[in-house]
Amino acid sequence: MQKPNISAGKVLAMRSSRIHGxxxxxxxxIPSGVRLIEYRGKRITNAVADALYPEDRAxxxxxxxxAIDGDVVIDAGRGGNMSRWINHSCDPNCDAVVDDGRxxxxxxxxxxxGEELTYDYNFVLDERHTPAAKRRYPCICGAAKCRGTILAKKR
Ligand SMILES: C[S@@+](CC[C@H](N)C(=O)[O-])C[C@H]1O[C@@H](n2cnc3c(N)ncnc32)[C@H](O)[C@@H]1O
Ligand SMILES: [Zn+2]
Structure with a gap:
């Protein structure tokens, strides 16, 4: 089993963020290239995720x-660890790497x-990433090159 290069509890802390919550x-x-923490949670299918958490535009x-791929989604609301609090940035200092399904x-x-950890969520919707769709998923990361949405760039 793969392990992080460090003990996350000693190296990372959760607290209030200027980006969100x-x-x-x-x-x-923390040097570049360190495997910090696994994004843990209950593994469910896309269909189950859609049924459990339907989008509420209100x-x-x-x-x-x-979402790992078209099929598997990790629900960090159940069985998740500190990684579930990591916010998105359009100019991130971390990456979310899928390795053997994890x-x-x-x-x-x-x-x-003291620096906040971030990675690019690169959310992909089933629908086209129109300007209206991007506005439903706004980004307020504050990066100079913020693209204004947590949706992935191309589509
Ligand atoms: C996995 S949670 C991250 C923890 C979150 N800050 C909290 O307190 O619950 C992901 C959610 O945080 C919010 N979020 C994270 N990064 C953001 C950003 N750069 N701009 C706007 N909202 C963000 C979005 O609502 C997103 O769906
Ligand atoms: Zn941004």
């Missing part, structure tokens, strides 16, 4: 789901103590 922050310097979008959060540059 709660976030995850570095407690110590409320701001919020999810703890991570998802790992890995640093992609050096991270200073």
């Amino acid at each position: 709660k976030g995850v922050f570095a407690r110590v310097p 409320v701001p979008y919020h999810t703890f789901l991570f 998802v790992w959060i890995e640093s992609v540059r050096d991270i200073a103590p």
